[in-house]
Amino acid sequence: MADTEYCRRTAVTGLSVSPTDATRLRELVEEWKRGCQLAVNEAWGVCHTRSEVQQLAYDRLRDETALGSQHAVLATHRAAEAIKRSRRHDGDRPEFTNPTVAFDTRTMTVFDDRTVSLTTTGERVRCDLDLPADGGYQSRYLDDEDWEPAKSTLHYRDGEFTFHLGFRRPSPAVDPPTEGATVLGVDLGVENLAVTSTARFFDAGELNHRREEFERVRASLEATGTRSAARTLRQAGDRLDRFVRQRLHEVASGIVAEAEEYGCELVAFGQLSEVRELDPDAGPLHEWLFERLLSFVEYRAAERGIAVVEVNPEYTSQRCMECGFTHPQNRDLERRQFECLKCGASAHDDYNAAKNIAFRCVRRGPLSSRGLGAAACALRSGVVTPDDGFTPYAELSEAPKSD
Numbered sequence: 009m010a011d012t013e014y015c016r017r018t019a020v021t022g023l024s025v026s027p028t029d030a031t032r033l034r035e036l037v038e039e040w041k042r043g044c045q046l047a048v049n050e051a052w053g054v055c056h057t058r059s060e061v062q063q064l065a066y067d068r069l070r071d072e073t074a075l076g077s078q079h080a081v082l083a084t085h086r087a088a089e090a091i092k093r094s095r096r097h098d099g100d101r102p103e104f105t106n107p108t109v110a111f112d113t114r115t116m117t118v119f120d121d122r123t124v125s126l127t128t129t130g131e132r133v134r135c136d137l138d139l140p141a142d143g144g145y146q147s148r149y150l151d152d153e154d155w156e157p158a159k160s161t162l163h164y165r166d167g168e169f170t171f172h173l174g175f176r177r178p179s180p181a182v183d184p185p186t187e188g189a190t191v192l193g194v195d196l197g198v199e200n201l202a203v204t205s206t207a208r209f210f211d212a213g214e215l216n217h218r219r220e221e222f223e224r225v226r227a228s229l230e231a232t233g234t235r236s237a238a239r240t241l242r243q244a245g246d247r248l249d250r251f252v253r254q255r256l257h258e259v260a261s262g263i264v265a266e267a268e269e270y271g272c273e274l275v276a277f278g279q280l281s282e283v284r285e286l287d288p289d290a291g292p293l294h295e296w297l298f299e300r301l302l303s304f305v306e307y308r309a310a311e312r313g314i315a316v317v318e319v320n321p322e323y324t325s326q327r328c329m330e331c332g333f334t335h336p337q338n339r340d341l342e343r344r345q346f347e348c349l350k351c352g353a354s355a356h357d358d359y360n361a362a363k364n365i366a367f368r369c370v371r372r373g374p375l376s377s378r379g380l381g382a383a384a385c386a387l388r389s390g391v392v393t394p395d396d397g398f399t400p401y402a403e404l405s406e407a408p409k410s411d
């Protein structure tokens with residue numbers, strides 16, 4: 009959970025670029041693509057961490073491209089990310105054709121007068137940020153001293169430059185939950201991306217559908233093998249990435265809203281490394297989706313003082329939330345239904361699992377305990393504690409759910 013260190017945001021803005029500067033930036037884009045490709049070619053099948061790829065390819069990038077020292081470093085890092093990503097998808101060696109360049113605070117400076125200065129292969133360029141007339145959401149970050157400029161990307165398309173200006177600020181420190189804190193359990197899965205112990209379902213239907221569609225397109229385009237097919241495929245891939253990202257943000261904000269609504273100070277997930285083992289339908293791609301979702305939830309939750317923890321998910325899908333009886337055949341996998349062999353209680357499979365994840369957090373605590381614990385699980389209609397069992401919200405002295 010190292011990502012909790014900073015909250016990150018991106019402000020997308022146009023750039024007003026003079027013809028001379030445009031030439032410099034285009035030159036940079038070309039050299040950047042070449043540099044990334046050199047680094048990938050050198051490191052492919054050899055190594056994939058940032059530091060390894062940097063060590064291996066940096067000198068060559070300095071010798072054979074016009075990239076400055078810091079952009080050469082960034083290009084080796086971009087290459088490392090591409091290699092890792094490709095390994096995750098069992099993919100081929102990455103080809104750098106996208107006209108985008110990464111910047112960090114050493115290669116860019118953002119000024120108060122709404123200009124940005126960027127390192128190129130020659131002289132630095134300084135250009136105006138092209139913001140909406142009313143300042144747009146971008147101004148929120150530009151004007152707020154708590155947000156500092158961070159990793160950004162320059163995009164060049166159809167003769168226009170766009171800048172994805174990154175901002176970050178330290179995550180607010182999350183205080184340990186108070187005694188008697190309530191936890192929201194979340195089960196992650198393939199059909200439902202996430203289900204909460206309060207019975208909120210975030211289905212993955214559209215996402216899975218688009219992914220399958222993309223795979224079909226990919227298969228036919230790869231068979232074609234032309235340059236234009238490759239371009240179409242890239243565009244389809246970019247569209248899919250944007251959709252996935254947006255959907256994950258929706259789900260993350262929905263989970264955090266649910267935690268707030270039910271007065272939860274903790275959100276518990278099953279440990280990600282185990283989720284794949286436990287769900288036969290989940291592949292490396294889902295592991296990656298879940299990781300991103302978890303980090304999105306962490307950012308948003310931290311801003312609201314809610315802690316995110318992982319619990320051991322073992323048997324959480326087989327255990328009956330009503331009577332505690334645990335058996336693999338409690339689950340009807342075909343119907344996605346949980347039906348207890350012992351007491352006959354039934355529930356949606358993922359919903360039952362989410363309740364057990366919350367309960368495990370209460371009973372055994374989170375895996376990486378930082379003194380965080382919870383006393384009660386939030387369900388739809390009340391809370392459950394190990395000692396008192398189920399109590400409806402109406403009977404609690406302080407009803408956590410406001411009407």
Ligand SMILES: [Zn+2]
Nearest residue numbers: 328331348351
């Ligand atoms: Zn039962």
